[in-house]
Amino acid sequence: MADQHHDVTEDMGSPRTKFGEALKDARELRQEGKLSQTALAKLARTSKSTISRIENAVPPIPSHLPVIFDQVFRTDGIFKRLYDETRVNDFPSRYRLRMKLEARAIAIAEWSPNLVPGLLQTTPYARALFRAGSPRATEHEITTRAEARIARQELLHKGSPPDLSIVICEAVIRRSVGGSDVMRGQLAALLAHGTRYTTIVQVLPFSTGSHLLMDGSMSILTTPDGTRVVYTESLNSAVIDDDPATVRAMSRAYDVLTATALPPTASAQVIREQMETL
Structure with missing residues (x-):
């Protein structure tokens, strides 16, 4: 399996x-x-x-x-x-190519409509997601999966980390995952990541309305030779597409999101305000 x-x-x-x-x-x-x-x-x-x-x-x-x-x-x-x-190898086979590309990437742009992206998740947040998705899993299985996910963040701490642009829907910061304490810690982590010189975190407000990427999450990964690939994910599937026309279209859609989303400073303020309600 x-x-x-x-x-x-x-x-x-x-x-x-x-x-x-x-x-x-x-x-x-x-x-x-x-x-x-x-x-x-x-x-x-x-x-x-x-x-x-x-x-x-x-x-x-x-x-x-x-x-x-x-x-x-x-x-x-x-x-x-x-x-x-x-x-x-710790990841399901359909995600492994993404992990290999991510480890080599010099730039990562990611849109997430429902969850904090894995690269920015805290351990308690990741554990809560895995527990909700696998209610019969053992504690050992949950721990192993969470540790594998958090280990991905090592690339953000290396000497030359990739440029990271993250746009999350406002729903991501409003939805309580794991309870108030877990969400407070996760939102604090988002704020901390946003202070890194190589990382930009933006919130797309509900007031934005419809857009091209509403159907699911998407990442654009740029490799050291300049190649860009698009990674899209749904509940039971993951697709990597390097077709130039697709990459151009998805890059354009992402550019529209970054232009429409709140600027980084305003995004951080919205996140702080949400923390105060928890």
Whole structure:
């Protein structure tokens, strides 16, 4: 199934299994001498059980550990690259190409009519969404999915983050997801993201009326070679389209949204006002 998440170890050959095997090999074949799980846990400031779990391909992999492993074993980014592959694999197959493009993008423009985009979600907000969408999921499954989503935000903190333009419908800030505390934290996070020099957050007010992109969410991703692709998503489908005519039409529609939406400063004020009502 496309949206299956494992509670036990993953299939042989999966990115998570490769990560675990690479970590075990690095420990046991270390030039300076074999490193025990306990010793590695101490160097990485984590627990022995976490090291054991990672080596046995049991998710999740804490997002800060791959860089530490590369430092400890002087592996020149191998664990970070394996971790990136693992993150992509954590998403349903229909979303994986989007994740790969997103990780390489130099610019991302996104319209969301119903929810805070995944790149700006807080963990409690993401958990509330996953719980609502999968009422029978275990806590472990919810945690794994939420951590995979939040890990996407690492690209916003790297040395050269992509230019990010986000337009959300006013409904996104009015709709209570997870309760007042969760929404207050999420709105505060939106405000914080909006202060970044590379990020613009705008709210499209209800008074705007109809527009071309009312049917669903859309992203435009620009890769380092200048290629632009359009990503559209609905409940059970996701489509990536690089047809030049489609890209031009969707880019034009997005330009109309940014021109119609409240400016960033006014958008931030609307978000603050909504926070005060919670």
